[in-house]
Amino acid sequence: MPRILAIDYGAKRTGIAVTDELQLIASGLTTVDTPKLFTFLTDYFKKEKVIGVVVGEPKQMNGLPSESAGMIEKFVADFAVQFPEIEIIRIDERFTSKLAFNAMLTGGLKKKQRQDKGLIDEISATILLQDYLSQKK
Template sequence: MRLMAFDYGTKRIGIAVTDDLQIIATALDTIHPKDIWTFLENYLKTEQVETFVVGKPLRLDGTDSQSAQHVLGFMRKLRKTYPQIPIVEIDERFTSKMASAVIAQSGLKKSKRQDKALVDTISATIILQSYMNSKENLW
């Protein structure tokens, strides 16, 4: 079963998944928030997801950022729609900066480097990898 991570934003949601063995985190897609429920319904028809991992936007001092209320609303609906799939929150501070740095070093053309959707999917991948790393440290 896979893990699925979300970098939730009011304009775009970056999505990443693992392989079935939960070894590799891979960028999956970037979806407009209004399309996420149809996307998930279709995805979950063919793939099994063990856990949802949601990036939680925090300020430097650890308190919720302004966008946290949107993420909490998303998680409430996620929990209500898919009660059988647990949700884990991961601190997403600096993931967008890290994603931008990865893209900058990738050698992509400038137009592709400025693609905000690419930043969101890579941010989701970083969130998912952070969760996988934290799970490994528990073993």
């Protein structure tokens, strides 16, 4: 069965998570410098069969798009052109960064590790993907 990927897109860094082949469990994959994201994705898709990509929809508390929405919409449009065979799945990403930080605290990571913004992005992508898998059931 093909995998599902999640992307926590950011201006500088992008967190990436992926499911197992049975699409049951989300795991952090890596963090990529955003300018290198399409190169990374092209290489990854050559090695692994991916059927869909979950991308968060950044919203404010009132449900309106956040200030980063335009940047993410551009990424989604570019992704659709470059990888038309891969489904793009959009889900609300409110609180994922906060949940990621709390997961790091609960997991007992030291302060220096919790300051690793790349790790927060990767965990955020994992939470986004696990949320999608839970909704899909």
